[in-house]
Amino acid sequence: MWKCPKCGRSFEKTDQPHYCGKPSTIDEYIEGQDEALRPRLKEVRQIIKEAIPQAQEKISWSMPTYWKGKNLIHFAASKKHLGIYPGGEATTVFAEELKAYDTSKGTIRIPWKEPLPRDLIGKIALWCYETYQS
Numbered sequence: 001m002w003k004c005p006k007c008g009r010s011f012e013k014t015d016q017p018h019y020c021g022k023p024s025t026i027d028e029y030i031e032g033q034d035e036a037l038r039p040r041l042k043e044v045r046q047i048i049k050e051a052i053p054q055a056q057e058k059i060s061w062s063m064p065t066y067w068k069g070k071n072l073i074h075f076a077a078s079k080k081h082l083g084i085y086p087g088g089e090a091t092t093v094f095a096e097e098l099k100a101y102d103t104s105k106g107t108i109r110i111p112w113k114e115p116l117p118r119d120l121i122g123k124i125a126l127w128c129y130e131t132y133q134s
C-alpha cells in the first residue's frame with residue numbers, strides 16, 4: 001500500500017497516478033474515491049440523473065450535488081457507507097420506507113455491502129426536485 005502524501009488516499013501501487021486535489025466536477029469526485037467504491041458511486045449518480053434529468057450536476061459543500069435553482073440532493077462516499085443527503089424534511093417524509101437504514105435528520109447511510117435501493121433513491125430525488133424548487 002502506498003499513501004499519497006498530498007491527498008492522503010491509499011493505493012496498491014506506489015506513485016499511482018490519480019486525480020489529486022479538490023474535485024470540481026462529479027467525475028473528478030468519483031475519480032478521487034477508492035477504486036472499489038467507484039462503481040457504486042456511478043450507480044447512485046445514474047439513479048439520480050435518471051430520476052431528475054433536468055437538475056444540474058455540481059459540487060457543493062465538497063459533495064456531488066443536484067441543483068435546480070437551489071441544492072436539491074447530495075451524495076457522498078464515506079468509509080463504511082454511501083451517504084445521501086436529501087434534506088431534513090425528506091428523511092421525515094420517507095421515514096417509513098427508510099426504516100431499514102441508518103438515518104438521521106437529512107442523512108441516509110447505506111452500507112457499501114448492501115445493494116442500493118434504486119427505486120427509493122429515485123423517488124426521494126424526485127420528491128426533492130418537486131418540493132424544494134417551489
Ligand SMILES: [Zn+2]
Pocket residue numbers: 004005006007008009018019020021
Ligand atoms: Zn493524491
